[in-house]
Every structure is written in structure tokens, then in C-alpha cells.
Amino acid sequence: MTSTTGATGTTGTACPYCGWPDHAEPFQVVSRHATAAGSTVWTRCGCGSLQVRAVDERGMRVMSRSRPADVPAPGGR
Numbered sequence: 001m002t003s004t005t006g007a008t009g010t011t012g013t014a015c016p017y018c019g020w021p022d023h024a025e026p027f028q029v030v031s032r033h034a035t036a037a038g039s040t041v042w043t044r045c046g047c048g049s050l051q052v053r054a055v056d057e058r059g060m061r062v063m064s065r066s067r068p069a070d071v072p073a074p075g076g077r
């Protein structure tokens, strides 16, 4: 079986908050957990949105995505 690497998966998946492409390198990997199917990776986007990505032999896909952290400014006003 010949399989082409790359250029697979759905197109147009990107962070709805800042437009960071899901296929790009995660802005920050928060934690990684091994699962039966592969692994689950928690990443944080550049905008602060937390993402749960499932990684298996077929690649990586975003399972869920949180809104950007609505952190009040330190010190408040």
C-alpha cells in the first residue's frame, strides 16, 4: 500500500480565535498522555486557547478546543 505522507486530513481547520493552523506546530505543548490508541496531547494556542489533540497512527486531530483564557489583567483596575 502506498500512502502519501502529508496533505492528508481536513483542510481549513484552524483556531477560530487567532487562525493558527491545526496542522502547524503547536504553539505550546502543555502535556502528553499515552492512550490505547496513541496519545492525547494538550496544547495551548498562541491566543491562549487550550486544545486536546488525539494522536494515533493516522495522524493528529483536534478533539476539543477551549476558548482563549479570559484572564483578568493582573492587578486589576
Ligand SMILES: [Zn+2]
Pocket: 015, 016, 017, 018, 019, 020, 045, 046, 047, 048, 049
Ligand atoms: Zn488560537
